[in-house]
Amino acid sequence: MHRLAVATNAETFERMQAPLAARDIEVGHVETAERTLPLDESPFDEYDIGFVYPSRIMEGAVADAMLDVPWVNDREAILRSRNKADVLARLGRADVPVPETVMVSNPASEAELTAAFEQFDPPVVVKPNSTTRGVGVAKAHDLDSFLGIVDYLDLVHDYRAVGDQSFLVQEYIADAADYRVMVVDGEYVGAVERRLPEASREQGRWKHNVHRGADAEGQALPAALRELAEDAADELAIPYLGVDLLVTEDRAVVNETNARPTIDSATKYEDGFWDDLAALIRQTAEQ
Structure with missing residues (x-):
């Protein structure tokens, strides 16, 4: 044992x-x-x-x-997945579709920030590069709002003890379904769709993180989306990975990854999930 x-x-x-x-x-x-x-x-x-x-x-x-x-x-896998910009850069170079994104390393001039904002059709999503659970993620509909969000990030990054002083400016993909796909040892093992309750959407809420009140419902994904998640895990070389997909009628992108994903209830995974996970554990122990 x-x-x-x-x-x-x-x-x-x-x-x-x-x-x-x-x-x-x-x-x-x-x-x-x-x-x-x-x-x-x-x-x-x-x-x-x-x-x-x-x-x-x-x-x-x-x-x-x-x-x-x-x-x-291991430690390298956790650090790689936590760095959202690193993930998107690696996947983009491997022709895995990702959202249009600009990384900002603070401090940046207002001219550079304005130029970054103007690359997108508003609104834009602004997110810290290394936080989880949707912490600090904001949406800016105009340049003044965007620069105001950056002002708050400047205050946070002004503390020298803050190691990561970068953030992302990213296209906002409207009306996208949000899927968390689980991949174990390179193979798709299940997925959930994260969806806000109707009342929350009517209040203007838009983040689909479960920790922010979204519901996670098990979904049987088509082969193309399964393969997209597997391609991301393969490129990142992370054996146990949650891959977040944003999917609309005409495109699907890898938005983020999580190398410490929560295991959901068994009904939301494919048959054999626990066998696959146990096999990965034994395989790792024998390395």
Whole structure:
């Protein structure tokens, strides 16, 4: 039996315990953040493999050193997926369709910012380069609003301790369906459509993040969209990946990726999902 260290204690940890135990993989929680960690002796039990590298990179490095295990999605995979601009640049160069995007490295002159805004038909989406769950993402309908959003980002980036001082200006794709597609070891294993309740849409809400109130409903995707998600995971070389697709009547693009995606309820995945995940875990442990 393999012993799997899981660096989260939320839905994913709870949902994976019984299915993986049935496949001879014992799941344990390793608490890596919001605690004290003496550095002279490991407080963790013995494990064979980790799932996935902790979200806090500094604390994760300490846990990684103490556990000394291979990870399903290692540190490099987490950092690559978290950098939205890196993902879009890699995918775009590989001819995987992505939204039109400009990266801004702060500080940039008002002339440069204006030129970036004018490349798009408003509105534009402004998003921090490395946040998750839709944090800090805004929509600007005109130049003054855009420059006002940038002013707030300037204030945040003025703190020298802020490591990432970049953000993205991106086309707004209206009326797009928003899918989170799961790919395990290069293969499509299921998808959900994230959709805001009607009442929220009537209030002008537009972000489809589940953590912002959207519902996630299981969907059977056509082959072309499955292949698009698989192409993205293959190009990024990330074995366990959530791929976010925006789909309209005439196009589909990879909007973002998540190398630490939450595992949803089993009804939202293809038959064999847990077998595929268990196989990836065993394969990683044997590396």
